[in-house]
Amino acid sequence: MSKTRLEAFSDGVVAILITIMVLELKVPHGGDVEALRPLLPVFLTYVLSYVFIGIYWNNHHHMLHMVEHVSGGILWANLHLLFWLSLIPFVTGWMGENHFAALPTAVYGAVLWASAIAFTLLRNAIVRHQGPHSKLRAALGSDRKSLVSLACYTSAIPLAFVSTWAAHAIFVFVAALWLVPDRRIETQLGH
Amino acid sequence: MSKTRLEAFSDGVVAILITIMVLELKVPHGGDVEALRPLLPVFLTYVLSYVFIGIYWNNHHHMLHMVEHVSGGILWANLHLLFWLSLIPFVTGWMGENHFAALPTAVYGAVLWASAIAFTLLRNAIVRHQGPHSKLRAALGSDRKSLVSLACYTSAIPLAFVSTWAAHAIFVFVAALWLVPDRRIETQLGH
Amino acid sequence: MSKTRLEAFSDGVVAILITIMVLELKVPHGGDVEALRPLLPVFLTYVLSYVFIGIYWNNHHHMLHMVEHVSGGILWANLHLLFWLSLIPFVTGWMGENHFAALPTAVYGAVLWASAIAFTLLRNAIVRHQGPHSKLRAALGSDRKSLVSLACYTSAIPLAFVSTWAAHAIFVFVAALWLVPDRRIETQLGH
């Protein structure tokens, strides 16, 4: 099977997730600065989650670029990734609504953690499907960035109950880490 | 006519349905575990419906893979299938909101039943359009899985009024049945 | 310019419009038949509008099938059509919420009328762009069905203030008229 529909479907889901989050920015009734102030935490979480979903879309794009055919297993691994990403608007809204309280921050970290695991599972499914001469495996190398991210998420979850700001600092750090495009794959492709 | 737009449109509708369901997970006001508890049945129904819609998307993907051209009749059979799928977020929300009460569970089963019928009608429209040498018909064989699913839905609807848990056990059983990718078509294609 | 993005964008908008309408089916709090009853008019208007949007998507699909290149004017004529279609969820919800009252029914008819005009403008923009040997013009012939539909909408608008049921009968009649696939174009294409 070709990868066209998997890409199109994923693009659709991600496009909707990004725009659904903006619905949490409820239009305030007043027209002055006071009316905007309570929206600030919601807006900041929106920016953070927008960047995270953008990162996933970007990495998905880079990864699928090295795929020619997909299997039933890859379809489901992809749906599994989209499931965790689909929870990001909910945990984003919950965290923004509660001004970065401990539990919502920890749950936010847990959803990011699960998304990272799901992305890894999808990658492994592709590598397995491509067999011993997998182009994707060759391009990935030791994949330190993914391991660092996973370690970060894992530490951010308990840390949220000690200091929510420390947990958010970790989220911002991981986002910055990935905003740098994945040179490994781009290099491999000669771009 | 080519099948590109039929696929793209179906992907769009399904992508939106999956993400609209997550909107039923209303962001709670409190930031503690208590605030999350009432969302548990809504979350479980979300997972169940996500899997069902994922199954339909997957099977749709496999089936359309064996189609080259579409007719006006196929377009409408596809819209008919999407109509029933579009009701899944509503019945999912209703069932979750009412903690798996009898009538919402039966209506949920009825929408799944109608979706299964609509999928069969779409398949028949394709087989008819492909004529006597239909690749799809050859790949489907006796199609026991579809018949078993239909029988399950048909029995789950009245059963919901006797024991909602029995009805849900049937839904989970059918979901598990289809999560296994459709080997018949994959084999036919030599994947 | 190629027509790919015009098709993809239109598919996206139409897919969202169809699924947004289902959001008007608000999940009721009760779990019994009584809770469903007030939703019946909303459900019926949903079915009607689903069919109308399905018809537009179908006819759009047939029409674009005969187009190879698009111009800036065609892009805007298409956006103009999508604008009127985007109002269908609003007027559908308004009509359903007010149990088919006179004004909402007339406004519903007016939006359908404007959509029909916008579809005609799009068709004319394509025919003009294709020049004297337009494949689309040749396939359309006298286009009686479009003229009948426009006459129906035009009469349904004032009629809604006399008898809303007569206006709805006209809507259902037009829907039935178009549910029959456009044989003219299909014949032309040798399908």
Add this chain to the structure above:
Amino acid sequence: MSKTRLEAFSDGVVAILITIMVLELKVPHGGDVEALRPLLPVFLTYVLSYVFIGIYWNNHHHMLHMVEHVSGGILWANLHLLFWLSLIPFVTGWMGENHFAALPTAVYGAVLWASAIAFTLLRNAIVRHQGPHSKLRAALGSDRKSLVSLACYTSAIPLAFVSTWAAHAIFVFVAALWLVPDRRIETQLGH
């Protein structure tokens, strides 16, 4: 990397933004003209923002038409543009809800200003990626229209606090300026 997914993803986001705005048109409870009146400013802002998003989609379409390959930097410049566009439904709803008050009007102008900057950054990223023989740079020429638009937005933001109507007149002027399709690129392409 090919541009297909960048186009498809952008189409998806823009399609959703356009249709999300229509959700701000809340279905009124009454069925008479009185019930519609408070929706008039919301409707007018919807039309204005629909045109602006339509313009961005159209220009995006024209611009990407001259692109063959995309880089990681272009993907992010595109996501940055979509971020600002994603705020248009929020500021549209805020401005409509507050009947064109000063601050919402200024913030509306600021989001349009940021979108225009983001579009320019995307264009520059493409020109840089295409190198010294960039087809896009050749087609753009002196690009007076973009400069005029930016100057308009820049002046509309402070002007909103003096006269909101003057600010809106500027918005309508810029919209009219761009509704005329970009002849420079169309000419270059020989359309």
